[in-house]
Amino acid sequence: MFATRPEARPASVEVFVEDRPVMVPEGASAAAAVLLAGIPAIRETPVSGAPRLPYCMMGVCFDCLAEIDGVANRQACMVMVTPGMRIAPQRGARQARPGLAGKGA
Template sequence: MFRTRPDARPATVEVLVEGDPVLVPEGASAAAAFLLAGHVAIRETPVTGAPRGPLCLMGVCFDCLAEIDGVANRQACMVTVAPGMRIARQHGARAARP
């Protein structure tokens, strides 16, 4: 679905997507890293568990909510990748703190 241009060879950053190492272009979003890793659904809805994937990629729709470095409900399209970042699918709603 999404591919980098063949003539573009930017610096790369290694992140972990669902525990697997993935090289992504420096400056890419965490949502882009998830898509580059071959995943489509980045979260499940809290009510029905329906799969959702990044849609707008500009911070408007909230369909790209993911767990990033252990923090749930992060808008993956608004977070720039960093070396060693851990990006994981979000299942349902995050747990409420007591």
């Protein structure tokens, strides 16, 4: 479904998607790395468990939520890759941070 453009820069940054090494072009998003990895899903919807992959690639749909370098609930399409970045599936529904309940968070 997705293919790199012929004029794209050569892959030069190694990241890990579900612990698999993936080479991606410098300046690519973490969502692009997920798609290049060819995994079946990066998260599941909390209600039905339906699998999701990056969709809009511009921060609107939230289908690319992932855990990036140990931080959950990151929009992978809005995060540029860095060497050694670790991208893991988002597990379960988003959790509120302790101590923020009732403070507009």
